[in-house]
Amino acid sequence: MEYDPSYQQICSTRTVQSDKKGFFNEFYLDVKEACGDKWLQNYFGKLKSNAARILSIFSDREICDPVLGVLEHVQPVYKEKDVLVSSQRRAQADKFQLMSSNAELEEDRKELLKQALMHANLAVMRAPAPQLDMSVDNGLSLALAYRTRASILIGLGEGEAALSDLKLATNFGMESKQSVDYYCKMAKAYAVMAESARAEISLKIAEKLAGAETAIIAACRKDIAGLKAVKREPAQKALAPALAHGENPALSGAANVVKLVETKDKGRFVVANEGLKTGDVVLSENPVAACLLPNFFGTNCHHCFKRLHTPVACLHCSGIAFCSAQCMGEACETYHRFECQFMDLFIGSGMSILCYIALRIFTQAASLEDGLQTSNLLFEHLVSHQDVRQPDDYLQRSLMAGFLMRILQKAQYFGHRKTEGVNPTAVELQVATSLLGLLQVLQYNAHEIYHTMVTDEHCFEGCKVIYLGAGLYGTGSYFNHECWPSTAGYYVGKRLVMAATKPHRPNEIVAVNYGPIFSKMNLKERQRSLRGRYAFSCNCMTCQENWPLLQKIDKQVRFWCTSANCVNLLKFPKDLAKDVRCPRCRKNISLKESVAKLIKIEELYREAAEAMQAQKTNEAIDLFKEGIDTFFQIAALPHKDTLIAQQALLKCLANTGSTFKK
Ligand SMILES: [Zn+2]
Ligand SMILES: [Zn+2]
Ligand SMILES: [Zn+2]
Ligand SMILES: [Zn+2]
Ligand SMILES: [Zn+2]
Structure with a gap:
């Protein structure tokens, strides 16, 4: 297969910056021009370690x-x-509720x-932390926004969401202990x-607090008499399925x-037991x-x-949202406190999602040392293809690593710094050195x-796969690519689940697909794409045949x-009544039973x-399993109906993972 360094460079660039319009691209081009091609090729390009590259961009005169x-x-x-x-949005919300x-x-x-x-959602998103601005709402805009939303949710019959908003309103300064209104809403x-x-208990408390003001109660x-009670089935939450025969103690x-x-040529990869x-x-x-x-x-x-249905806001920015107070707490107490003030800078820079992940490995770490340890382990264990990288590529990644490190400086990740200088x-x-390593590994x-996005009417018809983000999976990274994978991957939240779409013989590769798939792309395109994006030539059965x-x-x-004991594939017999002669074992055999x-x-x-x-998903899964298992006992791919069955099985499995309605 021909080697195509310029195409490889384009592919590689996209893994650093997803958007040419971002300012990072300009930064990179300016630096590249300033340092000159000679220096880049003859000096920087010859540096042997990430530490040397990082040191160079911060200290070399050129x-x-x-x-x-x-x-x-x-x-x-x-x-x-x-x-x-x-407060304007809250007023609008009140107006519509009254209407x-x-x-x-x-x-x-x-x-x-x-x-x-x-x-009301927008009122929640834009309200500052309590007591920050006393000139409006007495510093209680956030609590008021949550309270307003709670009463709207009651009207919509969403009691549980209303209760959690009431709780948030209290957390953010709303008087609740002595509040008749609070207990009435709770009721x-x-x-x-x-x-x-429970409604009655809440009412009793309200009654007591109201005293003589019986009209309110x-x-x-x-x-309450006018409210329609809905006994809701607990929301169908996707659950992570059990691993077949339990977890492998050697492979988390x-x-x-x-x-x-x-193996020497393939590195580490996963096979069947x-x-x-x-x-x-x-x-x-x-x-x-x-x-x-x-x-x-x-x-x-x-x-x-x-x-999101009823977003919970970060206390400091309006750019992102959480589904619950719990998610907000987990994020804001860890990574988001460092990222919060830079969210729009990330977007404006045009940096790719892989760069966010590199940064996140540090911002989410319990300590700086933990972050270093995690990233260095990843760099040691996962493929980074140092051999195929061009000087340009190293320069671009080094600058990105420097930029990310600078954000950490400004976010006081390293504590309070004595100077404002870089x-x-x-x-x-x-x-910065570890970030550079991560940027290579993540690629x-x-x-x-x-x-999976499903419609109101049907869980398969019109459903669509929506690409939401990206993640790094320690064990998931060890699965090799084949142009027709032997597993189906789907997600439960952020958890990656992979299930076999065929039976495997012991030691057979358990393969995923990195994108180029034979059903949509011909051999030449696949090879070019895999070379460019992942720097290897695919040698899977689909490619060989x-x-x-x-x-x-x-x-x-x-x-x-x-x-017995003969492993050989035979063509579909022309005449079923006749036996065929197997060229390998030289026996005459009948394929009648196989055809049946x-x-x-x-x-x-x-x-x-x-x-x-x-829409009987589990029933469909069981039927596909039986059919596919039987197929591989008697025949081999490619077989159109089995390929389609495997695709359909993936659809069914994905449906047991995280789905949402438009
Ligand atoms: Zn926050
Ligand atoms: Zn959440
Ligand atoms: Zn924030
Ligand atoms: Zn292939
Ligand atoms: Zn034979």
Whole structure:
């Protein structure tokens, strides 16, 4: 396969900056021009270690001035709070809620409440932390926003969400202990949850607090009588499935049905143990670090990636949101406190999501030492392809590492610094060096994270895979690529789950697909893409046999020779009545039984497809498993219907992972 360094460089560049418009590209081009090609090729390009490269960009005369000059100016850029916008939005929310209470049609009432909710969400997002600005709402805008939203949610019949908003309102300064209003709202929230006993207790407390003002309680009782209680099924939460035969003690997150092996030319990779069948879960692993794509900052939880309905805001920025107080706490007490003030700088720089992940490995670490240790371990264990990197590539990555380190400086990650200058200390150089290593490792080892978007009507028809972010998975990185994978990957939140889409013989490679897939891309395109993006030539069966594109595969299939101990594939017999002669074992055998089984298999696939149509996902999965397992006993790929069945099985499995409605 021809080597194509310029294409490789384009692919590589995209893993540092996703957006040419960002200022990072300009920075890189300026520095490159300043240092000159000679210096780049003859000096910088010849440096042997990441530490030397980092030291060079900060101290070599040819380059350090433009680098320090630009990094000097790194400042917080983020979407700030705006108390006026918040209180205006809250007023809008109140207005729509009032309109809804006068609506005659239930449909109109719901629609107006949805409008109100939208405004209340924005009121929550833009409200500053309590007591920050006493000129508006007495410093209680945030609490008021949550309280307003709670009453809208009661109207929408979402008692549980209302209760958690009431709690947040209290956390952020709303008087609750002596508040009649608070207990009345709580009573209503319980009432819509059909928890009448709890509603009654809350009402009793309100009654006591109200004392002589019995009219308030009477009004509340009247409201409650008018509320429709909905006994909700607990929300169908996707759960991580169990690993087949338990977890492999030597390979965290992986099942006992697989193991890690190492060869000279292929490095470390995962193969099957005894008894790996179709549908077996081979991996269920949380990421070392994962980041959400900026496009989803407004629609998905920054921490767990769940689709947002009633966002909970960071106390300091308005650029991101969380699904719950718990996610907010976990993020803001760890990584987000360092990232908060730079969220818009990240976006403006045009840096790729892989750079966020590199930074996150440090910001989320319990300590600086932990961050260094984690990143150095990753660099040691995962592929980074130092051999194919060009001087330009190293320069670009070194500058990105320097930029990320500078953000950490400004975020006081290294504590309070004595100077505002960039000049890094010894430990800061170490961190920049590790960041440079991570940027190389992430290029080849990060996974895209996606959830399935389903429609209101059907869980398969019209469903779409939505790419939400990316993550680095320690064990997940060890799976090799094949152009037709033997596993299906999907996500439960950020957790990567992989299940086999075929039975595996012991020591057979358990493969994933890095993107170039034979069903959509021909051999030449696949090889070019894999060379460029991942720096290897694929040698999988699909490539060796050069399978045609899926739609061009005919129905004919190759059967295994049926005589004992013979491993040979035979063409579909021309005449079923006659025996065929196997050229390997030289026996005459009949393929009649195999053909009969194939007919049975096709029947199973049809039934599975019908089960999907009827949205009986688990039934469909079981039928596909049986059909596919049987197929591989008698025949080999490519076989159009089995390939389609494997794809459909992936769809079914993904449906048991994280899904959301538009
Ligand atoms: Zn969350
Ligand atoms: Zn925060
Ligand atoms: Zn923030
Ligand atoms: Zn291949
Ligand atoms: Zn044979």
